[in-house]
Amino acid sequence: MIKVPAKSVTAFILTGMVLATAVQGQTVTKADYERANRFLWENVDTLVFRSEVDPRWDDRTPVFWYELDTRRGTEYVLVDAENELKKPLFDHVAIARGLSELLDKKLDPYDLPLEELEYRHADRVMTFEAGNQTWRVDLQTLDIREVEAPATDDPDWVSERLLSESPDGRWTVTRKEYNLWLKNNKSGRTFQLTDDGTGKQVYGASLPWAWKNREGPTEGEREPLRLSVSWSEDSQKLVAHKLDLTKARKMYLLQNVPGEGFRARSYSYYRALPGEDSVATQVPFVFDVKTRAKKRLQVGPYDDLIAGQWRWYGEGSNKLHMLIHERGYGSATLLEANPETGKVDTVFREVSDTYVDPNKIHLEILPETEEVIWLSERDGWNHIYLYDLNSGEVKQQVTSGEFVVYDIEHIDRDNRQILFTAGGRESDRDPYLEHLYRINFDGSDLQLLTPERATHDITFSSDHQYFVDNFSRVDMKPRSVLRRTADGSKVMDLETADIKDLQAAGWQYPEPFKLKARDGKTDIYGVIYRPSNFDPDKSYPVIDGTYSGPQAVRTPKSFAGGYRNSDQPLAELGFIVINVDGLGTAGRSKRFQDYSWKNLGDIGGPDHIKTIRELAERYPYMDTSRVGIYGHSAGGYDAARAILKYPEFYKVAVSSSGNHDHRVAKAWWPELYMDYPAGPHYEEQSNLNLAGNLEGKLLLVHGDMDDNVHPSETYMMANALIEAGKNFDMLIMPNKTHGLGGENNYFTIKRWNYFVEHLMGAEPVWHYASE
Structure with missing residues (x-):
């Protein structure tokens, strides 16, 4: 009191x-x-223009395009980072004229109905959906043609959320009626990998925090659990959990105002409550693509709440790793499994007197050097550590000091450098403002790549040689620039937010x-x-x-x-x-x-x-x-x-x-x-x-x-x-x-x-x- x-x-x-x-x-x-x-969200947004660049980077070249809200409508912009070129992605007036004729209605050049827009820079081709049709535009000739939607070759095959294709594209695995099936993409033949799955024993699944279904004689209105499997890089094996719902308990919701009819409807979903032991559990299995053999890893069952996903590393199919917590999150353990024998060993275990925060963890295994990059709060601040994968020992604390590493953005294995975001390192500013840095694996040559006193939102090119930087503060309007990753130097200005209408409405920072x-x-x-x-x-x-x-x-x-x-x-x-x-x-x-x-x-x-x-x-x-x-x-x-x-x-x-x-x-x-x-x-x-x-x-x-x-x-x-x-x-x-x-x-x-x-x-x- x-x-x-x-x-x-x-x-x-x-x-x-x-x-x-x-x-x-x-x-x-x-x-x-x-x-x-x-000043409600949906209304105030109409008073701000050019506030953000959301780049769609090309997969092969440092080129990107973005969609921009401007005073005259929506504009599409193309940027070539290497050549320091910024221009319209296409001729808005010409595209509006051609599409108006095809759709038989007049279109505003800056209010074009371009849904699911994609651009391929290699051949200067743009595709999009408009008027329930798919269109292809050659931006060099401005020729617009309708594209036929691809036919589904197997109507009995399952939805996309239940499909996982092998890295080499030869195989697809799915789940039907709680069991895993394998399909040869070339021949179309399918093979059943498991046969003991049931409604309470589901392969290739883990529980989301809420999975609703309508109660009654059928569960058909419930979305199936998303498929969760992991392929080896050589496409020879895959790993999946068997989810056991036997002891899991449900929560219930009553929909008193149903969409149709007059009877209230009940919904249920599996939900573990704090301290309960009656929770869903998981057991991991490895599957061989050629032999269809199934082998259980020698660990578990473990609670679904705390389990991660097994991941392969390396070019072959010889190692698996998974990060698992204990209930209460007092520790996080990196496990290593041999898929041939099923043997599971501990690489290292992070322990805390309070909790090892899963929201702050970043784990990345470097198979080529048998090392692990790991974020840890062991010295009181969230920092980057380099581990030896074989011994489980710390080789190097990469970052240190009274600041917080938020996340690792990219690891340059060849040059042994790390790009990461952090806050609180710069003494002259709010410690929550997020900045981008680069550092060597040995902790040397730490460089600030985003110098402005602001919070920075970063999006990298596919080769990580460039990045788009959107930065602002609550008391500073947004700017967007293109930078070089090598030193953070600015390639060009992209946009500066136009907030005149917002300020005219009386808004103040x-x-x-x-x-x-x-x-x-x-x-x-x-x-x-x-x-x-x-x-x-x-x-x-x-x-x-x-x-x-x-x-x-x-x-x-x-x-x-x-x-x-x-x-x-x-x-x-x-x-x-x-x-x-x-x-x-x-x-x-x-x-x-x-x-x-x-x-x-x-x-x-x-x-x-x-x-x-x-x-x-x-x-x-x-x-x-x-x-x-x-x-x-x-x-x-x-x-x-x-x-x-x-x-x-x-x-x-x-x-x-x-x-x-x-x-x-x-x-x-x-x-x-x-x-x-x-x-x-x-x-x-x-x-x-x-x-x-x-x-x-x-x-x-x-x-x-x-x-x-x-x-x-x-x-x-x-x-x-x-x-x-x-x-x-x-x-x-x-x-x-x-x-x-x-x-x-x-x-x-x-x-x-x-x-x-x-x-x-x-x-x-x-x-x-x-x-």
């Missing part, structure tokens, strides 16, 4: 009286709602800030959103937009994140909205993130409260007597917990799709951050236990078809509040899944109204409908 010192009570009451007087008579008009509506966390030492970062008609002489309620899930960063770092969000529209109604990433979240040191280990119930609350209070000292127009909070999913847990744990600070909360008790969540997520087995801290950090603390206004929202965070989470929270005799509001949205989006932005406007009515104390514009 956060308490006001006794000597400050009188001043606090007087301040409250002054603020109450200041905000008395505050109103919200339809014009405010229209302005908020204007959100304000980034840096403060100290609760420990008084650690820097934490956030942004402030103000309404476009902001008046510093007015008093504004404050809303905390939250998501403290340890795998995420809530505060946007890019320009797109800064304007495409749900915070700015909310601010337009007359609020100050803040984001801040407190202790326990991602993107920083292991110590920073580990603050939330076995401690998800902390939700960064003290950091958020400290931030809002310090910002209010800097900006007196922020009214800390009227603070609300909202969040979705793990953020929904945060929002409800905040108003229950800190009722003297947070007055209004909107909690959507919240996982209020981690014992009901999908097993891997809580087990990663709360450990396994599920100890008493799971019970202690359940929001249900705090239901009796509710003093403010709380809105619970959930979709009844949410297969990510099950609706029972919100029903249980509601039940606890009812048992505690607390007044709250609840909205169950029929046929909505986890996202809650859809027609008329109903939920968004409901959230707006809730804060307007209960935090601002104004009358909402009831029945406002977003267009």
Whole structure:
């Protein structure tokens, strides 16, 4: 509990009286709602042009094309990196004229219906779909011809999601009725590889986190599990798991408003809950293409939750590797298997006192040198390590220092160099900003390839000699440039975002800030959103937009994140909205993130409260007597917990799709951050236990078809509040899944109204409908 010192009570009451007087008579008009509506994602996007280059690189040459939103419509641009040439991909007017004749309707040159567009630079040919037809264009002659769709040669063969072709193209494996089949692509002959598969014993499959099917006498409406097999490079063998669902248990959803008929329909999906032993398991098998022989690897069965995929390495069929975690993610182990004998050995095992984060792992085996590239937090920061594949020992820590390697982008085996992205190395900037670097295997010659103080989004050419760099910040509009990978030097400018219409609508850059966390030492970062008609002489309620899930960063770092969000529209109604990433979240040191280990119930609350209070000292127009909070999913847990744990600070909360008790969540997520087995801290950090603390206004929202965070989470929270005799509001949205989006932005406007009515104390514009 956060308490006001006794000597400050009188001043606090007087301040409250002054603020109450200041905000008395505050109103919200339809014009405010229209302005908020204007800044919704789908509307604000129409006000920004040339914001991003999404290159489609040629497979053989350093040439790419991209599609661009401009003021006159959609343009297509071709870039030749070697020759430093940028020009239109085709003559828009000529293509529009020719296609208009063929489709017998007039087409705008900058609004062409080019679906599934592909371009082959070698012969300057473009293909696309338009008017339910496929077209081929010779860009040298501008000849447009219709192309016949390829016929399917085997109507009894299965869907693409159940096909896997061998590297040499000679074979295709598929799954029919739970068993694996092999097809000779030349002769068309098929061979059955397994015959003991059943509905509970499925070959070549692993469970996704949600696999819904309609209950009843048939399971025909359920999508089959995606085929999961791995081919050896010489196409002589393949490896696949046998998924055992015997002990797996299901969750259920009831669709009360079905698409047809009047009877509610039930759906089910396999879902392991934290701490449960009744989970799906896997057993690995190797199959010989020539002999059709099947051999079990001498490991397993292991829980489907923690198993990776076996992968081949080298030119032959003599080695397999797989990365596997333990439940609770306290370790990650690299296994090596001999496909001939089935023998399985451990290469190395990474162990942590908390968890080895699977979201930060990058594993790459270098067969030609018998080495492994591996990301590890063993020194407290996520860094690159070089291992000896035979001994399992570290040969070299490649990167080091107080910064975080986000991912390995490319490994140049010949020159023994690594391209990687990282944040926090440059001392003069926000540590979350992502940059590209190059370094030698021995840790020497570290080079920054993207120097601008911004976050950089990189896309490489097929030969990794060039890359397109889209960079921006929340307070800097995007630029796109083409660079050389050798030294990061700029080849040419590509685009600079045109945001004139956005600014004409009143939009202003959100304000980034840096403060100290609760420990008084650690820097934490956030942004402030103000309404476009902001008046510093007015008093504004404050809303905390939250998501403290340890795998995420809530505060946007890019320009797109800064304007495409749900915070700015909310601010337009007359609020100050803040984001801040407190202790326990991602993107920083292991110590920073580990603050939330076995401690998800902390939700960064003290950091958020400290931030809002310090910002209010800097900006007196922020009214800390009227603070609300909202969040979705793990953020929904945060929002409800905040108003229950800190009722003297947070007055209004909107909690959507919240996982209020981690014992009901999908097993891997809580087990990663709360450990396994599920100890008493799971019970202690359940929001249900705090239901009796509710003093403010709380809105619970959930979709009844949410297969990510099950609706029972919100029903249980509601039940606890009812048992505690607390007044709250609840909205169950029929046929909505986890996202809650859809027609008329109903939920968004409901959230707006809730804060307007209960935090601002104004009358909402009831029945406002977003267009």
